[in-house]
Amino acid sequence: MTETLNPTKRLISLDALRGFTIAAMVIVNDPGSWSSVYDPLLHANWNGVTPTDLIFPFFLFMVGVSITLAYEKRKQQGASKPDMYKKILSRAVKIMLLGWFLWLWPDFSFEGMRYAGVLPRISLVFLACAVLFLNTNWKQQFWIGGGILLLYWMLFEWIPVPVDDVIQSALDTGTVQRSGGGIVELGEIERLSEGTIAANYQPGINIAAWFDRKVLPGRFWEVTWDPEGLLSTLPAIVTGIIGMLIGRLVLKVQNEWEKLTWIFFAGFAMYLLAEAWSWSMPLNKNLWTSSYTLWTAGMATMGLAACMLVVDLLGYTKWTGLGRVYGANAITSYVLAGMLTIIFYSDAVLGFAPNRAFMDGMTSIGMSAKLASFLYAIIYMLIIYIPALILYRKKIFIKV
Incomplete structure (x- = not known):
């Protein structure tokens, strides 16, 4: 057991949690049939939170934690701000373009183009949080994040x-x-x-x-609104800011048990505050409400604390294999899952749609449609795991 976690040491727990989050994204995005899905694997219809509604904020939270760990290390190594800005902007642009690429794939028709989306939001959150990290201290980040949540609440009220x-x-x-x-x-x-x-x-x-x-130009996911719209990206940035603040706790608190205590306490405090705030501003992913921001960030913080306890402190790492593989090339795995739907969810390549064939076969032997749909999603996630594992074993880490 180490006494401190320094900026040069990777958190296995963070890598694993990031990877499991991407694997969960693939599962909920790719069922065997959208007409047969277990309720917890769907987003809440409007107000409220399902397990699926935790996935995206978990990932944005870990973007924030990773920014603190990565850029604190670069600052200590003497990297210049102009060089860091160049790399930050380059990465943000690449993630944005990948999001647009996935929307256009495989026809590349700009008619009905959707400019919002999961990857574009990740791009904007990363850009905003990285720039904030280089130009503010943790107290300023705290007040900026809190101010955004309050102003966002006032807008809706x-x-x-x-x-x-x-x-x-x-x-x-x-x-x-x-x-x-x-x-x-x-x-x-x-x-x-x-x-x-x-x-x-x-x-x-x-x-x-x-x-x-x-x-916002282009098509909206829900015709009259978009769950990854521009205004609701502001509180999503706060999700990343909270991750940065938790990342500071990871680096600065020296005693490991004290570190875990403070991280868990911070998560639980956010959860309680969010529950109280939800009496006025409902938990809502589509709007990324202030209460939803704190509720999901609190859950992500407590989840990270639990993983740090089990993986980094107690040393139980064997079960993290799938997560570490996915986490090593997280964005690449997500993009690959989107691209390969042309093979596994249509008849364009194989002459038949594997998902429909699987659903028909499983239901014909008496399996419930929802279970068959869930099993296909897991199989698809494991298919994406294969190229991710090859990259991992060859130590190829694609830095988007």
Whole structure:
């Protein structure tokens, strides 16, 4: 057992947790059939949190932790700020372009292009947090993060929403459109004037959805709003900031048991504060509400503390193999999973769709459709694991 964790020592627990998070992303993104999925493997329909709603914030939290560990090391090695800025910007641009590439793959038609998305949000969070880390201390980061969450809450509580075509249609019909040709029934809409409605948390007619429709080009995931929209990226950046602050605890607290105590305490405190805040501002991934930011960051912090205890402190590492392999090339594995859907989820390459064949075969022998769908998702995750393992064994780590 070591007494301290210095900036040159990798956290096996962090690598493993990052990898397990990517593996979970692949599982929830790639079921055998979207019509047959267990509820915990779906995002909450609107308010509330499912296990699936933890995955993305867990990853952004670990982006923040990694920034502290990596850039503190580079600062100690005497790296210049211009050089670090160049590498930060290059990485952010590459991640953004990969996100757009995945949307265009394999047809590369820009019609109906979606500019928002998981990788574009990771890009923006990484860029903002890395720049903040190089130019602020931990106290400033704390107040910046807290200020963003408070201002975001105030926007939803107090700022009237201007009426646009979507909101006017919602006033007339009581509904908004969503993906797949569906509609969402709305609650009461309070009209303040001819041109505004009251601040609200409803789908498609809230301030974030209105803002994104004004400034964000391209297609939205849910037609009238996007869960990875621009305004809701602000609190997502705070998820990364919290990760940076926890990363500072990892580096600066010398006694290992004291370190774990403080990390777990911080996570539990965020969880309790989020529960109280959710009485006013609901837990909502689509909006990445302030309460959701703290709730998921608290869970991620406690999860990291648990992994550090079991893996780094007690030395139980054998079970982390899959996570460490995925974590070593996390973005690469995610992109590969997106690209290979052309083989495993369509008939374009093999002449038949393997997912449909698997579902038909399993259900024909009496397996429930949801279980078959879940098993296919696990199989697909293990398929992606094979090239990730080859890269890992050859010590090839693709730095996006």
